[in-house]
Amino acid sequence: MAVETAANIRKGNVIEHTDGQLYVVLKAESFRPGKGTPTTTIDMRRISDGIKVSITHKTQEKLEKAFVEEVDYTYLYQEGENFVFMHPENFEQIMVPASLIGDSAPLLQENMTVILQLFNETPVLVKFPARMTFEIAETEPVVKGQTASSSYKPAVLDNGLRITVPPHIGPGTRVVINTEEMTYETRAKD
Missing domain, CATH: 2.40.50.140 (Nucleic acid-binding proteins)
Known part of the structure; x- marks a missing residue:
């Protein structure tokens, strides 16, 4: 785990919150008022059950950022509530729950390449081409x-x-x- 200031947290980062759970950042906005302390509001989703949470920190507060591996995967097909992706080099298949993809599911096209962010070999985020x-x-x-x-x-x-x-x-x-x-x-x- 790496330590990062709240101001440097970006969409797609995975952080370990004070409750010991891992969260994926959906949106992070910094607010710098004329007077007072600058703050950063972070909207995030708990990886374990998909519950969305919004927190506000002072921009200089430290947060634990988890190390996630970014790997290219090829989309194959949908199987029930899961989407199946394949590693293009070793041909291993991985199931990604529909809740992780959310509203972006219609973007999936057969044989398209996406980036899966993995934490301990478990998918936490799917990145589509921009x-x-x-x-x-x-x-x-x-x-x-x-x-x-x-x-x-x-x-x-x-x-x-x-x-x-x-x-x-x-x-x-x-x-x-x-x-x-x-x-x-x-x-x-x-």
């Missing part, structure tokens, strides 16, 4: 008089995910989405 390309399956028609700069319209991707896109994007268009924010980034150049 940007992925999908096709728009359906979207609302453009409303006459809408300005292109500020209005976005709802759209459904070919994997069932719902996002908002600019008015000029129609069904059949391939788009690049930001997987961390689940938002439209640009039209695909392929």
